[in-house]
Amino acid sequence: VACYYILASNENLIEDIKLELDQEELSDKAFAKFINTSSKRYLFLIDEADDFVKYEKEHNYSSLKFMRSLSEKNNASFILAGFWETYRYTFFDYQSPIKNFASIFELEELEYEACIDLAIKPMKSLGLSYDSQKSVEWMITRLGQRANLIQIVCDYLVENIGASQKIITKEDITKALEGEKLLKFFDDWNEMSTDSKEKWIDRVVLYGTIAKGRFDDGDLQGLIKRYGLEINSNELDKSLVRLRLGYIIRKEDDGGYIYRVPLFVDSLLRGDVEGRFLGEVGK
Incomplete structure (x- = not known):
């Protein structure tokens, strides 16, 4: 072939x-x-x-x-x-x-052992290592096993640790997780559609549920009814698909949804999520 x-x-x-x-x-x-x-x-x-x-x-x-x-x-x-x-x-x-x-295949998170290899092996080739396996596992968990986020953090570590430093510490990783490039990546989460109403629905869903951590269709229908939002079931279903494809949420076997990247959740919750939600539903 x-x-x-x-x-x-x-x-x-x-x-x-x-x-x-x-x-x-x-x-x-x-x-x-x-x-x-x-x-x-x-x-x-x-x-x-x-x-x-x-x-x-x-x-x-x-x-x-x-x-x-x-x-x-x-x-x-x-x-x-x-x-x-x-x-x-x-x-x-x-x-x-x-x-x-055509058949559709949705990419999921990188397998856990592959995440470990992605974080460790390239560093080893550069003569770098981590202070402990637990530091690597903590980083991978914070990033939800998302390969491109692991790559962003590793790039930051290589570019910013001291020239004579050979051991990457948890403190180094913490700084990398607060790096501008990673936070900018999170800030761009609402670019999954070019349609203004679709983007608005995505914001309503996310800002209205992210503080809960876990939500289901009943929670979303409750928000729509409570605030009198003009969002029909078809539009809502498509929003959930976009958020799932964007690796923001995962649908559980019982039909509920959870957020996939803990660091992304924490970065948003540091801001006024409730205020953002009320601003959206007031439009």
Whole structure:
């Protein structure tokens, strides 16, 4: 199998795929013949697919229909890595060709032992180690086993510990957890949609529940009724999907929800969450 990584563009994804295979001169019909008659099988990873999928929705899914036709011949497969827009047009748009030829896989937290390795092994290659295993485990727990957050903290540690220091202490980790880059990442949590009402609903859900730690559908319906909010069940369900995809909440087996990253929760609770919530429901 020949594998290719392609960063999605809004308009020219098929042309980008042709370019990767040095077949940019071919028409779509000729390119399809090239793929379907090749002795190879092709796997294309299309990264950051949200803008591309949204563009496709607005242009009759022409490229996605072409990709589906290639996939149906079993000589080419496509992995679209995206977020809310990719999910939205797979599950909620029945005209989308993605719905007919794709399966959804949601990425979960990194396995615990892999988190340990991610925190320790790169440091070891730099001649650095931690003062104890417990310090590493504490960091991983605070970050909810989220790989990119562990990477941000480790980058901070490498950049900010003293040149002669070889042991990373819990105090060093504590400073890293309060680093500007990590807090900026948390501040951007509400960028999961470009739609202003969807973003507002996400804020209402989060600010209205984060102090509880755990909540369920009944809690949310109670908030909507108490404050007379114009949020229907479909809009609420989509908000919960966005918050889940954004690794902010996790749905438990009993149907309740919990927040996944303790450090994120604490960073918000240090502010006036109740005031923010009242500001949102007063709009």
